[in-house]
Amino acid sequence: MTDLSSQQIRGQFLDFFEKKGHKIVPSFSLIPLDPSVLLTSAGMQQFVLYLEGKKDPLKDFGTWYLTSCQKCFRTADINEVGDDIHHTFFEMLGNWSIGEDSNKGYFKEEAIDLALEFLVDTLELDKDKFWITVFKGGNNIPKDEESIKIWQEKGIPKERIKEFGMEDNFWGPIGEVGVCGPCSEIHYDRGKEFGCQKPDCRPNCKKCNRFIEIWNLVFMEYNKNAKCQMPNAKCYNYTLLPQRNVDTGMGIERLTAVLQNKPSGYETDLFWPIIKNIQKISSKKYKEEKRIFRILADHLRGSVFLIGDGILPSNLDRGYILRRILRRTIRYAKVLNLPENWYVSSIKKLSEIYGSTYFELRTKETEIITVFQNEEEKFGRALDKGLSQFDKLLKRKRKSGKRKIISGLEGFSLYSSFSVPIDLIQELAKERGFEIDIKGFEKALKEHQKISRAGAEKKFGGLGLEKVKDKRQKVKVIKLHTATHLLQQALRDVLGDQVKQMGSDINEERLRFDFSYDKKLTPEQIKKVEEIVNQKIKENLPVKKNEMDYQQALKSGALAFFKERYPEKVTVYFIGDSLEKSYSKEICAGHHINRTGELGQFKIVKEESSGAGVRRIKATLES
Numbered sequence: 001m002t003d004l005s006s007q008q009i010r011g012q013f014l015d016f017f018e019k020k021g022h023k024i025v026p027s028f029s030l031i032p033l034d035p036s037v038l039l040t041s042a043g044m045q046q047f048v049l050y051l052e053g054k055k056d057p058l059k060d061f062g063t064w065y066l067t068s069c070q071k072c073f074r075t076a077d078i079n080e081v082g083d084d085i086h087h088t089f090f091e092m093l094g095n096w097s098i099g100e101d102s103n104k105g106y107f108k109e110e111a112i113d114l115a116l117e118f119l120v121d122t123l124e125l126d127k128d129k130f131w132i133t134v135f136k137g138g139n140n141i142p143k144d145e146e147s148i149k150i151w152q153e154k155g156i157p158k159e160r161i162k163e164f165g166m167e168d169n170f171w172g173p174i175g176e177v178g179v180c181g182p183c184s185e186i187h188y189d190r191g192k193e194f195g196c197q198k199p200d201c202r203p204n205c206k207k208c209n210r211f212i213e214i215w216n217l218v219f220m221e222y223n224k225n226a227k228c229q230m231p232n233a234k235c236y237n238y239t240l241l242p243q244r245n246v247d248t249g250m251g252i253e254r255l256t257a258v259l260q261n262k263p264s265g266y267e268t269d270l271f272w273p274i275i276k277n278i279q280k281i282s283s284k285k286y287k288e289e290k291r292i293f294r295i296l297a298d299h300l301r302g303s304v305f306l307i308g309d310g311i312l313p314s315n316l317d318r319g320y321i322l323r324r325i326l327r328r329t330i331r332y333a334k335v336l337n338l339p340e341n342w343y344v345s346s347i348k349k350l351s352e353i354y355g356s357t358y359f360e361l362r363t364k365e366t367e368i369i370t371v372f373q374n375e376e377e378k379f380g381r382a383l384d385k386g387l388s389q390f391d392k393l394l395k396r397k398r399k400s401g402k403r404k405i406i407s408g409l410e411g412f413s414l415y416s417s418f419s420v421p422i423d424l425i426q427e428l429a430k431e432r433g434f435e436i437d438i439k440g441f442e443k444a445l446k447e448h449q450k451i452s453r454a455g456a457e458k459k460f461g462g463l464g465l466e467k468v469k470d471k472r473q474k475v476k477v478i479k480l481h482t483a484t485h486l487l488q489q490a491l492r493d494v495l496g497d498q499v500k501q502m503g504s505d506i507n508e509e510r511l512r513f514d515f516s517y518d519k520k521l522t523p524e525q526i527k528k529v530e531e532i533v534n535q536k537i538k539e540n541l542p543v544k545k546n547e548m549d550y551q552q553a554l555k556s557g558a559l560a561f562f563k564e565r566y567p568e569k570v571t572v573y574f575i576g577d578s579l580e581k582s583y584s585k586e587i588c589a590g591h592h593i594n595r596t597g598e599l600g601q602f603k604i605v606k607e608e609s610s611g612a613g614v615r616r617i618k619a620t621l622e623s
């Protein structure tokens with residue numbers, strides 16, 4: 001086994017695949033292009049259109065073979081963080097072959113060859129410690145006999161090749177539907193001392209982490225489709241993609257742990273400097289509070305990378321993910337008795353570890369520290385109060401001798417009064433031997449949301465018009481709202497369908513529209529957008545609405561704002577004579593002007609970035 005730093009491992013991986021004709025593609029932002037997905041969770045995400053056969057890799061990269069080290073973030077396993085193998089943020093090494101036929105691309109055999117060559121010849125890992133898993137078939141997709149045969153031909157004995165079903169050996173899609181395929185994983189046997197000692201202990205053992213999955217080779221040749229259009233109906237089928245692809249993923253933390261002969265990624269050079277740093281200022285030792293040190297280091301690193309990509313704590317979507325992990329670090333810092341500003345030196349250490357690969361950690365260091373400071377100020381005191389309230393509640397409950405259950409309403413009251421995330425309340429309860437009625441909590445939360453939504457709807461279609469007292473100003477806000485619909489369609493005309501609404505804010509002065517797009521707009525593009533909107537204003541088109549089912553609305557091509565949860569019946573506003581021939585269609589509850597001719601002259605006054613992959617336009621209407 002070679003003795004390599006994580007930096008060298010990253011470099012060697014990319015070098016290896018570059019020498020094999022792959023193009024090195026830099027890591028994409030943690031904010032994915034596809035607005036229906038919150039965070040980048042796999043290396044393949046930036047290549048989806050190529051894997052689907054909709055874009056040509058040869059045109060954009062000069063080759064069908066790609067490789068990358070991608071920043072990833074997964075929340076599904078957040079409760080496992082602290083064990084040897086799970087992280088929220090991690091880096092994934094990967095290689096791709098896009099589209100295999102007789103002339104180009106590679107598939108199973110070459111992918112397996114490449115993986116073995118890198119692990120055995122370059123990294124000098126002991127092949128006798130490899131166990132392989134393959135797809136045993138399921139959902140009308142056949143067993144992967146071919147991979148079993150190839151692995152045996154490459155010298156892996158049959159006893160070390162294990163078959164699993166959809167849950168373990170079928171990868172993807174990222175969302176509900178999309179590209180996916182059977183996969184074959186390489187697991188590394190770390191030895192009995194890491195195991196549960198059961199005689200039938202094997203890869204994917206539910207009791208221990210003796211076998212650590214290091215590399216996942218996905219043979220991506222399927223698409224998962226929604227078979228029926230009924231809302232919430234879970235019926236899917238799998239069809240073959242127009243092309244066969246290879247998509248692989250290898251977590252650098254696990255690989256580094258194996259190569260540096262450490263129990264987990266936390267003891268490797270990716271994490272250890274942070275843990276040592278925290279230990280120096282804590283009254284506790286890593287040995288005594290391993291799980292807490294690990295969660296703290298994981299969440300600190302995760303938060304730093306999220307903020308580095310432009311995410312700020314909020315109560316919505318990815319902002320809420322950041323808020324949750326930030327608040328968890330604040331809470332665990334208290335458990336370890338860390339002093340105020342404990343995070344500053346660790347954030348600096350993270351820049352040292354990662355800054356030469358991910359420059360944003362260096363360039364945004366001060367900003368990152370400020371976000372931590374602000375969140376600590378906001379939440380730190382509330383947490384102290386929340387905790388004391390919580391302990392009083394538990395004391396009362398213990399005295400009463402009743403069952404150790406916190407009701408949904410009690411949980412909701414803690415959550416809403418002190419902004420303590422519910423999973424944190426749940427965790428605190430569990431530590432104290434209590435349970436929380438999560439169903440009851442969700443009911444209370446829904447009830448609360450219903451009441452606030454009804455309030456917001458009463459307020460003039462959610463445009464904030466209740467704040468505007470003057471009738472003339474109200475009309476201005478409504479006009480800007482209609483202009484926002486025209487703007488969104490014009491942007492899609494000029495920049496393409498990847499433009500999706502990411503946010504909108506209107507006051508009597510201007511509209512502000514955030515949308516997904518990864519480049520600065522050129523002056524020509526801005527001019528073109530303005531021209532289109534003004535042309536549509538000149539055409540004096542009618543603005544009309546139709547009520548219909550949500551699914552029907554989507555089918556009609558109406559744009560929906562992905563952050564919104566829509567009811568079954570929705571209103572579609574369209575601009576034009578009929579729904580079919582309209583220029584713009586959007587699901588929308590707000591108020592609109594009757595004809596576009598009333599809008600006046602549309603002007604874009606500012607175009608700027610609003611986070612990674614998101615642009616912001618401010619525009620006005622002049623009469």
Ligand code: GLY
Nearest residue numbers: 042044216248249
């Ligand atoms: N896309 C392969 C993986 O994430 O494992």
